[in-house]
Amino acid sequence: MAIDTTLRTATISVLVENEPGILARVVGLFSGRGYNIDSLTVAPVEDARHRSRINIVTSGTEMVIAQIKAQLDRLVPVHRVADLSHDGPHIAREMALIKVIATGEKRVEALRLAEAFRARVVDATTESFIFEMTGNTEKLDAFLDLMRPLGLAEVSRTGVAAIARGTRII
Numbered sequence: 627m628a629i630d631t632t633l634r635t636a637t638i639s640v641l642v643e644n645e646p647g648i649l650a651r652v653v654g655l656f657s658g659r660g661y662n663i664d665s666l667t668v669a670p671v672e673d674a675r676h677r678s679r680i681n682i683v684t685s686g687t688e689m690v691i692a693q694i695k696a697q698l699d700r701l702v703p704v705h706r707v708a709d710l711s712h713d714g715p716h717i718a719r720e721m722a723l724i725k726v727i728a729t730g731e732k733r734v735e736a737l738r739l740a741e742a743f744r745a746r747v748v749d750a751t752t753e754s755f756i757f758e759m760t761g762n763t764e765k766l767d768a769f770l771d772l773m774r775p776l777g778l779a780e781v782s783r784t785g786v787a788a789i790a791r792g793t794r795i796i
Contacts, residue, residue, distance in 0.1 A: 644676045666785055740759075
């Protein structure tokens with residue numbers, strides 16, 4: 627029987643008790659086993675129940691992803707673990723602040739592209755713009771690729787926030 631070595635990207639959501647040290651334990655699980663985290667977001671989601679949601683984007687074979695999920699599920703105080711990218715349709719978005727330093731034609735082109743990508747200008751000087759953009763990772767990456775030759779100077783990204791579509795919940 628052949629072992630599947632195909633890599634895939636997984637968006638894993640973890641519902642945890644909101645207590646000190648839980649994020650360090652989750653990250654420690656990844657680093658201790660040599661798994662990479664491509665994106666990580668965490669925020670409180672249920673104040674009354676003191677719960678937070680951690681969204682992790684990682685990649686690996688099916689076996690590695692299954693192992694990550696099983697190990698996360700065994701951590702206390704983890705309540706639920708879901709692989710949104712495997713379990714069905716989901717919505718994934720991230721936000722970025724993008725600084726472009728440009729003058730003349732490059733400045734005009736940066737504004738034109740920002741409009742096409744629905745990026746908002748949140749700050750402007752005579753020599754720079756800061757754009758705010760929300761979308762899937764691929765959309766943000768495409769915009770950044772186009773901004774590089776125009777004067778891309780700095781980027782700050784939030785990481786992926788994801789949720790299942792329809793009535794499915796974690």
